[in-house]
Amino acid sequence: xxxxxxxxxxxxxxxxxxxxxxxxxxxxxxxxxxxxxxxxxxxxxxxxxxxxxxxxxxxxxxxxxxxxxxxxxxxxxxxxxxxxxxxxxxxxxxxxxxxxxxxxxxxxxxxxxxxxxxxxxxxxxxxxxxxxxxxxxxxxxxxxxxxxxxxxxxxxxxxxxxxxxxxxxxxxxxxxxxxxxxxxxxxxxxxxxxxxxxxxxxxxxxxxxxxxxxxxxxxxxxxxxxxxxxxxxxxxxxxxxxxxxxxxxxxxxxxxxxxxxxxxxxxxxxxxxxxxxxxxx
Numbered sequence: 001x002x003x004x005x006x007x008x009x010x011x012x013x014x015x016x017x018x019x020x021x022x023x024x025x026x027x028x029x030x031x032x033x034x035x036x037x038x039x040x041x042x043x044x045x046x047x048x049x050x051x052x053x054x055x056x057x058x059x060x061x062x063x064x065x066x067x068x069x070x071x072x073x074x075x076x077x078x079x080x081x082x083x084x085x086x087x088x089x090x091x092x093x094x095x096x097x098x099x100x101x102x103x104x105x106x107x108x109x110x111x112x113x114x115x116x117x118x119x120x121x122x123x124x125x126x127x128x129x130x131x132x133x134x135x136x137x138x139x140x141x142x143x144x145x146x147x148x149x150x151x152x153x154x155x156x157x158x159x160x161x162x163x164x165x166x167x168x169x170x171x172x173x174x175x176x177x178x179x180x181x182x183x184x185x186x187x188x189x190x191x192x193x194x195x196x197x198x199x200x201x202x203x204x205x206x207x208x209x210x211x212x213x214x215x216x217x218x219x220x221x222x223x224x225x226x227x228x229x230x231x232x233x234x235x236x237x238x239x240x241x242x243x244x245x246x247x248x249x250x251x252x253x254x255x256x257x258x259x260x261x262x263x264x265x266x267x268x269x270x271x272x273x274x275x276x277x278x279x280x281x
Contacts, residue, residue, distance in 0.1 A: 019059060027051060028060070029067050117157040118150040126198070127191050131182070143170040151175040152182075216242040 020028065028047055032038065038046065040057035048054050061071070114120075119127075124146055132145040151169040155162060162172045169175065182188060197207045218236040221228050230237045 019055065020053070020063065024051060024053065025063055025067070028063055029069075032064060032069065115150070115154060117153050119146065119153070126195070130187050130191055130194075143174060148175055148178045152179050212244050214242065214244055216240055 027050065028043075031047055031050060032043060035043075035046065040060055043060055044055055044057055047060070064071075127149075128146075131149055147170060151165060152175065154160075154169065155165065155175075162176045165172045165175060200207060200209075218231040218234045218240045219238050220236060221238040228238050229240065231240055
């Protein structure tokens, strides 16, 4: 057996060698001391720009814990990416408040004359040319078109029946007849198409997409009559509804076909916009 050399004054170190030297550890500690709000990922990036050494976040965390640092998560706060000056030095990042869900601007509480689901002035100006076009002829209207549209939106958002409309809205038979007339004329589809174009322009996208996602679902119907068919693929007797979804999450086309299906997936949504069965949203 080979005896250890007597010339070595220190015992041989066991295990994996250290990733950083003492000088590099001091540089890491100094970097974190100057920028205490950096996350582990931002600290790794700043240390790589400063020394050219690439470390993993767990390795940085191990060295910082050994140096006496303590990590504390700030509730509701997020660290911004560190800004880099012309000399390549990282500047301390500023905390950025995270926003989850709808901000206060989207939480419309309404006012004394309008429900929270009612259209604002800006929203009404976007769709006024569809429901109340200028230069209309005929008998003067008994109720304002905006109030009729607010009543339709109230039924949609609240889920109540037509007969349970609040008394400050027009009479429910008038609202229901107006809703059926607008539905037959395709005004709601036209409104959705225009709002979709505005949303895509806000997302810096083209007005018309180049791809869509198609999906279908077979639903059993009640025995009270109505159009129905049989899905031979899923063995379901009822109706088959199809949805065409855009890449940005906006609804493109929704169809309900009660005819008999001989093949799974064949539906009215596969037809073009000129088909005699116009889809219902």
